[in-house]
Amino acid sequence: MREHSKLFEEVFASDIAGAKRECVCGRVIFNPDGGWDWDEGELEDLFVQAKRDPDMFIAVDYSVQTFDFGTGEIVIGCPCGRALVIEEFSIVESARIARYIRRYHEARIGRSREVLTTLDIRNGR
Ligand SMILES: [Zn+2]
Numbered sequence: 001m002r003e004h005s006k007l008f009e010e011v012f013a014s015d016i017a018g019a020k021r022e023c024v025c026g027r028v029i030f031n032p033d034g035g036w037d038w039d040e041g042e043l044e045d046l047f048v049q050a051k052r053d054p055d056m057f058i059a060v061d062y063s064v065q066t067f068d069f070g071t072g073e074i075v076i077g078c079p080c081g082r083a084l085v086i087e088e089f090s091i092v093e094s095a096r097i098a099r100y101i102r103r104y105h106e107a108r109i110g111r112s113r114e115v116l117t118t119l120d121i122r123n124g125r
Contacts, residue, residue: 017063024072025080
């Protein structure tokens, strides 16, 4: 399985790690050995589900961490590979993304100048 780069993970991963997360693809990734506080029967249920549907319920030996690009959490290590898709899109489209970000901020600066000018006029400056 191809995965996103470590650099991408260092820059975009959320700062929170935990026992269990559901990826935007629907898979549940959980860390049974992390000393977490589970609800009564929760971990046992996860093992049952993992045995029944090992593609959708995946036990890992590390704290579960995610990316959140505003479209739902993508679990790091999830086999769906959605983080890789976003990373590759970012690389392939980096020139357009840079152009978009520059124009977006230029427009915001322009709008801020308009507001400041309006405020100055109202304040008699
Ligand atoms: Zn996923």
